[in-house]
Amino acid sequence: MSLCLCSSVSRFRKKYTGFHIEPQNVRFKYINPKNKVGTFESIAEEHENRFKELLSQKINEPKDTDIEKLRPASDPDNYERANATIISLVRNSEIGDIEKTMSTFEEKFNKKFRYTYTFINDEEFSQEFKDKVKSFSLAPMNFVTIPNSLWRKPDSIDEETQKKAIEKMKADGVSYADMDSYHNMCRFYSGNFYNIPELQKYKYYWRIEPGVKFYSDINYDVFKYLENTGKIYGFVVNAYDIAASIPTLWTETMKFLNTGNNYKYVNENGAFQWLLNDLQHPDNNEVTNGYSTCHFWSNFEIADMDFYRSEAYSKWFKYLDSTGKFYYERWGDAPVHSIGLGLFADKSKIHWFRDIGYYHNPFFNCPNHPKTSESNLAAEKFSPPIFSSGQIISPRLRNVKSKISSS
Numbered sequence: 001m002s003l004c005l006c007s008s009v010s011r012f013r014k015k016y017t018g019f020h021i022e023p024q025n026v027r028f029k030y031i032n033p034k035n036k037v038g039t040f041e042s043i044a045e046e047h048e049n050r051f052k053e054l055l056s057q058k059i060n061e062p063k064d065t066d067i068e069k070l071r072p073a074s075d076p077d078n079y080e081r082a083n084a085t086i087i088s089l090v091r092n093s094e095i096g097d098i099e100k101t102m103s104t105f106e107e108k109f110n111k112k113f114r115y116t117y118t119f120i121n122d123e124e125f126s127q128e129f130k131d132k133v134k135s136f137s138l139a140p141m142n143f144v145t146i147p148n149s150l151w152r153k154p155d156s157i158d159e160e161t162q163k164k165a166i167e168k169m170k171a172d173g174v175s176y177a178d179m180d181s182y183h184n185m186c187r188f189y190s191g192n193f194y195n196i197p198e199l200q201k202y203k204y205y206w207r208i209e210p211g212v213k214f215y216s217d218i219n220y221d222v223f224k225y226l227e228n229t230g231k232i233y234g235f236v237v238n239a240y241d242i243a244a245s246i247p248t249l250w251t252e253t254m255k256f257l258n259t260g261n262n263y264k265y266v267n268e269n270g271a272f273q274w275l276l277n278d279l280q281h282p283d284n285n286e287v288t289n290g291y292s293t294c295h296f297w298s299n300f301e302i303a304d305m306d307f308y309r310s311e312a313y314s315k316w317f318k319y320l321d322s323t324g325k326f327y328y329e330r331w332g333d334a335p336v337h338s339i340g341l342g343l344f345a346d347k348s349k350i351h352w353f354r355d356i357g358y359y360h361n362p363f364f365n366c367p368n369h370p371k372t373s374e375s376n377l378a379a380e381k382f383s384p385p386i387f388s389s390g391q392i393i394s395p396r397l398r399n400v401k402s403k404i405s406s407s
């Protein structure tokens with residue numbers, strides 16, 4: 001997956017592809033590959049129209065593998081599963097919301113496949129939580145308490161520095177700035193969850209959250225879909241982040257890439273242009289010094305943990321963690337996963353599950369799909385393009401999103 005380009009080749013590539021990869025000389029440049037012109041509002045509008053048009057087209061199951069081989073067995077007890085688990089980080093108090101999540105998740109997917117749930121918590125799960133959750137599904141369940149070393153704020157975080165940082169984040173409108181638990185959660189999902197002992201044996205996971213909904217009947221095994229196609233990451237929604245929560249994530253990443261031989265981790269077929277796109281929100285790129293803030297919305301992920309366990313991702317995460325900025329800034333797991341994927345993975349291995357109807361406040365992925373229940377969606381007052389997926393989100397939407405997340 002790594003590459004080493006000789007300098008003449010890399011100069012050539014820089015000109016045409018917007019990247020330059022040499023030891024201690026890694027640079028990326030947005031090259032506007034489709035040569036778009038216009039104001040950022042007009043480009044956003046053009047994208048929005050194209051996106052609406054795309055979403056209005058009928059979408060069915062993926063066609064790049066023999067999907068008939070991925071159908072559920074008539075008896076879920078005798079189904080040969082992939083090496084995968086459903087994960088959810090959840091508090092005891094969220095039993096009501098996880099029940100809501102599981103009711104549509106079971107109905108649309110897991111009652112047919114019975115993948116094991118792994119519930120994860122920073123505290124011990126109560127007997128009441130366990131008893132209730134077991135009544136929501138026939139699938140096996142594991143209940144995991146996260147070791148403190150993988151969850152709690154490291155001792156190296158300086159209190160005074162953090163205090164000042166929190167004031168700055170608050171002034172910049174970064175929500176949850178003063179909640180240690182939120183920072184713990186972002187750090188845990190960025191770099192530690194796949195290392196908890198109970199997840200070591202698994203390769204694939206599907207992340208679900210309390211209070212989300214699934215709308216489409218999924219009649220094929222999504223894990224085997226990744227396995228058969230060699231893909232490593234699946235998403236449904238793609239959005240901009242609050243740039244003030246990650247002002248130095250990109251520059252720290254560039255420092256990492258330009259140290260020692262770390263250049264070798266960059267995949268020449270990475271999604272660099274997506275990471276750098278500045279046509280719609282140059283304001284974001286300005287704050288971050290280059291990164292568009294486009295990210296896969298990580299409350300939904302179907303992915304391969306071996307990607308995070310790779311030398312490239314783990315070494316990079318270790319570096320990020322050493323800066324303390326999961327606490328001095330509010331680096332989220334969504335931009336961290338996304339930058340990692342954009343740099344270290346071949347972009348052809350990233351999959352948009354366009355056919356999966358999904359909702360997490362305030363965004364939807366709403367497929368025009370024969371197996372999506374229209375009555376469910378109508379009940380949610382679905383209103384594209386605001387509640388829709390894809391990376392094409394208008395400036396207006398960004399305001400809506402930051403208003404909602406700071407309320």
Ligand SMILES: Nc1nc2c(ncn2[C@@H]2O[C@H](COP(=O)(O)OP(=O)(O)O)[C@@H](O)[C@H]2O)c(=O)[nH]1
Nearest residue numbers: 089090091094120121122181182185209210299
């Ligand atoms: N056990 C536990 N779960 C948490 C904690 N903080 C967040 N979570 C879970 O982490 C996930 C993301 O948190 P959420 O509040 O939904 O973040 P948001 O979607 O970014 O607003 C959810 O599944 C939460 O239940 C925590 O302190 N303890």
Ligand SMILES: [Mg+2]
Nearest residue numbers: 209210299360
């Ligand atoms: Mg959430």
